[in-house]
Amino acid sequence: MLTDRAHADRMSKQWGIDADDVLLIALNSCGMRSTLEASRLRFRLRLDTHPDEQLYMILSLGRRDSPFELVGNDIHLNGSRIATVDAAEDDDAVLGYWRNGRKVLTLNSNARSQCTGCVFCPNTLEESSDPRLSALDDLDSYFAAITDDFSLGDMSGVEKVTVCTGCFQHERLAVEHLRQVRSAMSHQNCDGAIHFLSSVITTDSGVQAIADLGPFHLTLTAECFTRRGIILKESKARL
Numbered sequence: 001m002l003t004d005r006a007h008a009d010r011m012s013k014q015w016g017i018d019a020d021d022v023l024l025i026a027l028n029s030c031g032m033r034s035t036l037e038a039s040r041l042r043f044r045l046r047l048d049t050h051p052d053e054q055l056y057m058i059l060s061l062g063r064r065d066s067p068f069e070l071v072g073n074d075i076h077l078n079g080s081r082i083a084t085v086d087a088a089e090d091d092d093a094v095l096g097y098w099r100n101g102r103k104v105l106t107l108n109s110n111a112r113s114q115c116t117g118c119v120f121c122p123n124t125l126e127e128s129s130d131p132r133l134s135a136l137d138d139l140d141s142y143f144a145a146i147t148d149d150f151s152l153g154d155m156s157g158v159e160k161v162t163v164c165t166g167c168f169q170h171e172r173l174a175v176e177h178l179r180q181v182r183s184a185m186s187h188q189n190c191d192g193a194i195h196f197l198s199s200v201i202t203t204d205s206g207v208q209a210i211a212d213l214g215p216f217h218l219t220l221t222a223e224c225f226t227r228r229g230i231i232l233k234e235s236k237a238r239l
Contacts (some may be wrong), residue, residue: 001026001030001066001067002022002023002026002067002077003067003077003078004077004078004080005019005023005077005080005082008020008022008023008026019049020047020049020050023047023077023082024047024055026067026068027057027059027068027075028057028059030063030065030066030067030068031059031060031061031062031063031066031068032059032060032061032063032066032068032069032070032075033061033062033063033064033066033068033069033070034061034062034069034070036061036070038061038090039060039061039062040058040059040060040061040090041058041059041061041070041088041089041090042056042057042058042088042089042090043056043057043058043059043085043086043087043088043089044056044057044085044086044087045057045075045083045084045085046083046084046085047082047083048081048082048083048084051084070085073085073086073088095107095108095109095142096108096109096142096146098150099162100159102150102152102157102158103157103158103159103160104158104159104160104161104162105146105155105158105160105161105162106161106162106164107161107162107163107164107181108164109139109142109163109177109181139180139181139183139184140184140187142184143155143184143185143187143188144188147188154188154189154190155185155188155189155190155192156188156189156190156191158185158188158190158192159192159193160192160193160194160195160217161181161185161190161192161193161194161195162195162196162197163177163178163181163194163195163196163197163198164197168198168200169200169235170200171200171201171202171203171206173200174196174198174200174201174206175201175206175209175210178194178196178210178213179213181194182194182213182214191214191215192215193214193215193216193217194210194213194214194215194216194217195217195218195219196210196216196217196218196219197219197221198218198219198220199220199221199235199236199239200235201218202235202238202239220239223236
């Protein structure tokens, strides 16, 4: 664990990694101690070394062994301030949000409570923060609502729809859901790519089924390299 900024500077020289990146990697890895009741927090962050550069982060809280602590609007590393935050809010799951000037839409479109989970995952599974878009009619209604809210007319300007959820227990269910997403996109004149973040697509036929729907981008994450059968849910562990 990092002890202070000087420690980050030493690691920067040792490994050839920018000291600010060392800080941010450590912050992501360790989370923060905080008196807030939320288990996860999303916020805008400005490092003291680059106060004019704004980052957007989501971190787990309540990490009693973390060297980082949220004190008011300041982040401290073992008592010394390294960054300030604003626009902090509880990171409950939202159905969707825009990126890249509304050219990319991120969806949490499947119920999070269906996920069997991994040991390290800090996500809470409360009913109040569990989006439940799964049916085609729901997706159609949601896409229509967000285009209306932002006066877009349709989604023809959307280049990518990212389906960001690990809540599919079987490949078949994921393929069917992405088929529904593609259909709803087509109803909004969107022929952009589907970007799927998941470990559940593991067969050639599964990849082909999604690719046949249109432009497709699959992202897999490793999470860990040892004791995978103990730490990860089965669909990830078998990769």
